[in-house]
Amino acid sequence: MSAQFPPAELKEDSKYFSIVKEDKAIKSESDGGYVYSRPRHARMPRRTFSTGFTNLSQAQWLALSRFIDTKGCFAIFTYKAPNTGEMIDVRFAAIPTEKYTGIGGIHKYDVTDIKLAEV
Template identity: 45%
Template sequence: MRSYALMPNFGRISTSTGEDSSKHKVELEDQAIRVDSDNGYVFTRPRHTRKARKSFETGFTDLSETNRKELVKFYEARMGGVEPFFYKNPVSGDLHLVRFADKLLFSYKGIGGVHLWDVLIKLTEV
């Protein structure tokens, strides 16, 4: 069995995870294919028989320059959305096998010599 890397969470001493809970979102995939007919009926069928995949949106606030570089290194090692990895859900504690669904979005918010970053991350289950 293949082993997968675990996404860094940059845990802080005061909390179990460094993720910003205000950025955490979970969305379930819609498995239905819908076709509208001319007489107003809607026909549906399942897209597939597997369980609905989840998409996650999460992020970090006030990430240090060192942690930003570590996250970029992790992203580049996975070749963006190519290689799957484990993501630990900060709410449930469950591990999900995911890929990056989009590029990382960094926002600089440092002041003077303090280099801090906010980052937004989008993931999708494999």
């Protein structure tokens, strides 16, 4: 069984959640301006999920950072979509940026540019 994202005790910030579907059409334009198109494949369009976390504590940030370091952009893991509860096999499309937002002894982090590509 693959690992599940997000790690336990982390709650996504809904303002960063979005879904983009791929365009699976192959198009070619003729000299007369007519566009020919056909599907690239028969499967459903793959989705790219965007999500993020804000105001993470030091322990939450360490759990998320460890998950990102372990999986990189190569390992497949399961993502639980917050809107439907659907379990989807994904991988990171890019390594997210982790931003420190704490003050003094209060350590807080924001990770708001997470992109997950469906496989």
